[in-house]
Amino acid sequence: MTASDILDHHQVKKTTPRVALIQAMQEARVPLSENEIKERMGELYDRATFYRSVQTLSSAGIIHRIVADNVMVKYALNNCENGHHHQVDHAHFFCRQCHHLYCLKSIKVQTLDLPSGFVDEEHDLVIRGICDQCNSQLK
Amino acid sequence: MTASDILDHHQVKKTTPRVALIQAMQEARVPLSENEIKERMGELYDRATFYRSVQTLSSAGIIHRIVADNVMVKYALNNCENGHHHQVDHAHFFCRQCHHLYCLKSIKVQTLDLPSGFVDEEHDLVIRGICDQCNSQLK
DNA sequence: ATTCATTTGAAACATTGTTTCATTTGATTG
DNA sequence: CAATCAAATGAAACAATGTTTCAAATGAAT
Ligand SMILES: [Mn+2]
Ligand SMILES: [Mn+2]
Ligand SMILES: [Zn+2]
Ligand SMILES: [Zn+2]
Numbered sequence: 564m565t566a567s568d569i570l571d572h573h574q575v576k577k578t579t580p581r582v583a584l585i586q587a588m589q590e591a592r593v594p595l596s597e598n599e600i601k602e603r604m605g606e607l608y609d610r611a612t613f614y615r616s617v618q619t620l621s622s623a624g625i626i627h628r629i630v631a632d633n634v635m636v637k638y639a640l641n642n643c644e645n646g647h648h649h650q651v652d653h654a655h656f657f658c659r660q661c662h663h664l665y666c667l668k669s670i671k672v673q674t675l676d677l678p679s680g681f682v683d684e685e686h687d688l689v690i691r692g693i694c695d696q697c698n699s700q701l702k
Numbered sequence: 703m704t705a706s707d708i709l710d711h712h713q714v715k716k717t718t719p720r721v722a723l724i725q726a727m728q729e730a731r732v733p734l735s736e737n738e739i740k741e742r743m744g745e746l747y748d749r750a751t752f753y754r755s756v757q758t759l760s761s762a763g764i765i766h767r768i769v770a771d772n773v774m775v776k777y778a779l780n781n782c783e784n785g786h787h788h789q790v791d792h793a794h795f796f797c798r799q800c801h802h803l804y805c806l807k808s809i810k811v812q813t814l815d816l817p818s819g820f821v822d823e824e825h826d827l828v829i830r831g832i833c834d835q836c837n838s839q840l841k
Numbered sequence: 842a843t844t845c846a847t848t849t850g851a852a853a854c855a856t857t858g859t860t861t862c863a864t865t866t867g868a869t870t871g
Numbered sequence: 872c873a874a875t876c877a878a879a880t881g882a883a884a885c886a887a888t889g890t891t892t893c894a895a896a897t898g899a900a901t
Contacts, residue, residue, distance in 0.1 A: 576898070580849065597888080609850055614889065619848095630828070634888075636772045656820055667816070672827075675809060679793055680834025688811075688827045689769070693868075695819025715867070717879065726860070736857080748881050753858065758879095772891075842901105849896065858890075865880065871873090 594637035733776035
């Protein structure tokens with residue numbers, strides 16, 4: 564599906580920055596940080612527009628946020644036909660050295676039975692540390 | 703145990719800001735944000751010292767960080783005799799309205815079997831949304 | 842083509858976190 | 872109890888992330 568189709572399908576107004584944002588994420592196939600998206604968007608990137616877009620696209624169910632740590636959020640498409648995310652049903656590993664966010668599909672997030680009155684809008688099971696590649700380079 | 707005893711026990715140098723930080727957390731009995739700690743420390747608080755202290759005390763195993771979301775980290779004592787945390791073996795709920803961080807002791811974090819080469823330094827299972835109290839006030 | 846609500850982009854602002862470096866402090870030794 | 876000195880502190884400048892405001896641009900619908 565093209566970025567344009569996705570916006571149509573979710574009934575979200577089709578604008579140049581939104582199309583460019585979705586395309587950047589489609590080409591990457593892994594969760595991207597704001598900065599990684601900025602590099603891919605080039606002059607189509609604007610900070611304020613970016614934050615408004617991720618808000619709009621998250622609400623529409625087109626993308627989701629993954630809070631990698633307190634100073635880095637990554638963004639990924641939902642239901643990406645690249646075989647990436649459906650929703651966030653798996654854990655993520657954030658490497659503090661290389662800042663890559665790994666999808667750990669083998670670690671599933673259990674069903675979360677919240678006390679009544681609590682509403683889950685977003686959740687993450689995030690593990691932070693050093694990844695295998697960075698570990699082997701340290702030797 | 704007094705703050706002073708805890709520092710001795712972990713062989714961490716006893717300084718005025720560190721003692722004040724630990725005391726603030728002991729009195730609170732719930733995970734606190736930097737700002738909540740700042741209020742409790744009064745004039746003993748300094749930004750740079752605070753960040754260095756949480757780094758030192760985390761490494762020593764006296765406290766731990768919980769990444770509530772991308773713009774809020776909460777801090778809690780380990781093995782607090784108040785009956786609070788042992789380690790982070792349970793999920794947390796962060797209310798986006800009132801910014802309270804709830805310990806969900808009923809939701810245990812499963813054992814995390816990482817692929818070889820990956821090292822877990824810190825992990826969080828965090829659910830973000832609206833808490834029961836804020837929900838009932840909205841009606 | 843015209844309309845008009847929505848969206849954009851620039852700028853100023855707020856908050857969180859880091860770095861630098863001169864000064865202070867607290868554990869140790871005599 | 873001094874004297875010592877590595878470790879820690881605090882002030883300031885800096886960097887990164889995220890929000891708000893508002894005039895100008897734009898895109899969906901008529
Ligand atoms: Mn994933
Ligand atoms: Mn807890
Ligand atoms: Zn890595
Ligand atoms: Zn609440």
